[in-house]
Amino acid sequence: MKKIRIAIQKSGRLNEDSLQILKDCGISIDNGKDQLKASSRNFPLEVFYLRNGDIPQYLRDGVVDIAIIGENVLIEKGEDISIAEKLGFSKCKVSLAVPKSVKYKSVADFEGKRIATSYPNTVKNYLDSKGVKADLHIINGSVEIAPNIGLADAICDIVSSGSTLFKNNLKEVEVMLTSEAVLAVSPQISQERTVLLEDLRFRIQSVLRARQSKYVLLNAPNEKLNEIIGLLPGMRSPTVLPLAEEGWSSVHTVINKDKFWEVIQELKKAGAEGILVCPIEKMVL
Ligand SMILES: Nc1ncnc2c1ncn2[C@@H]1O[C@H](COP(=O)(O)OP(=O)(O)OP(=O)(O)O)[C@@H](O)[C@H]1O
Ligand SMILES: O=P(O)(O)OC[C@H]1O[C@H](OP(=O)(O)OP(=O)(O)O)[C@H](O)[C@@H]1O
Numbered sequence: 001m002k003k004i005r006i007a008i009q010k011s012g013r014l015n016e017d018s019l020q021i022l023k024d025c026g027i028s029i030d031n032g033k034d035q036l037k038a039s040s041r042n043f044p045l046e047v048f049y050l051r052n053g054d055i056p057q058y059l060r061d062g063v064v065d066i067a068i069i070g071e072n073v074l075i076e077k078g079e080d081i082s083i084a085e086k087l088g089f090s091k092c093k094v095s096l097a098v099p100k101s102v103k104y105k106s107v108a109d110f111e112g113k114r115i116a117t118s119y120p121n122t123v124k125n126y127l128d129s130k131g132v133k134a135d136l137h138i139i140n141g142s143v144e145i146a147p148n149i150g151l152a153d154a155i156c157d158i159v160s161s162g163s164t165l166f167k168n169n170l171k172e173v174e175v176m177l178t179s180e181a182v183l184a185v186s187p188q189i190s191q192e193r194t195v196l197l198e199d200l201r202f203r204i205q206s207v208l209r210a211r212q213s214k215y216v217l218l219n220a221p222n223e224k225l226n227e228i229i230g231l232l233p234g235m236r237s238p239t240v241l242p243l244a245e246e247g248w249s250s251v252h253t254v255i256n257k258d259k260f261w262e263v264i265q266e267l268k269k270a271g272a273e274g275i276l277v278c279p280i281e282k283m284v285l
C-alpha cells in the first residue's frame, strides 16, 4: 500500500506542535532525533523533516504530498498551494514596523524607504496594492536589528507577543496578514493518497474540536433544571440523569473552552453544584 508523505519542520517553532498533533491523531512515529525521514508504525505515513522555507517547493514538485507549515510561508512562497486545514497553533502576524521615534501617519510614509525583511513578496504585494514603492533588503534572520545598525528605515517580520519589536525600539504600524500553522496539500497529490489525506483530516478535525471543548458535569436541583439547561449549549442537548438523592439530577454537556468561565459563573448563580470540568480527547460529530 502507498504511504502519504508529510513534511514537518525539522527544528524550530512548528516542530513540536506538528508532531504532537499527529500523536493526538493516534499516529506513532519512530523518531530518531537526527533522522531526515521516519515512518509511522500504525498509519500509512512517511514523515520528512525539512526546513520550513523549503517546503512550498517540495509540495509543488510532489516530493511530499502534504505538509504542516506556517500560512505566512505559503503566502510568501506558495500561493498556488492549497490549505486543507487550519491547525490553530503558531499564531502570529506579519507586520511592518518602524523605530519608535518615527512619527508614522500612513502606509504612504514607506515611499522610497529601505525595508529589511525575509518576506519580500508579501511586502511587495502589500505595498503595490497601496500604490507605494519601497526599497527591499532581503535578510534571513535577526531582521529587527536592521534599523539600529543603519541597514534599513523599517522592517517587516513576524510579530507575536511584540517583545522582539519592543527590545529593538520598534513599533508595529501595519499588520499585513495573520497566520497560523496549516495542513497544506501538494497540487500533485495522487487519488490514492487523497484517500489517506481524507482519513488524516477526519482525525485532525476530531482532535481540534476536542481541543476547543471541555466536558462538564454538574449537579442541579430539579426545580432549577430548566434554567440550568437553558444556559448550556451542548453538542445536541445536555444529558440529564437522576441522582440517587431525590430531587437532584446530574447534567453532562460540552462547552467551548473560550466561553467556559462565563458559563460556569452563570451555572453557579442558577444553583448548580459540584461542577466537574474534564478535557476531551477526541470529538466526532
Ligand atoms: N514568535 C512567533 N510566534 C508564533 N509563531 C511564530 C513565531 N515565529 C515564527 N512563527 C511561526 O512558525 C514558523 C516557523 O518559524 P521558525 O522561526 O521556527 O522557522 P524559520 O526560521 O522561519 O524557518 P526554517 O524552518 O526554514 O528555518 C513561522 O513561519 C511562523 O509561521
Ligand atoms: O513578537 P515576538 O513574540 O517577540 O516574536 C517575534 C519574533 O519571533 C520570531 O523569531 P524567532 O524567535 O523564531 O527567531 P529567529 O529569528 O531565529 O527565527 C520572529 O522572527 C520574530 O523575530
Ligand SMILES: [Mg+2]
Pocket (backbone or CB within 6 Å): none
Ligand atoms: Mg523564527
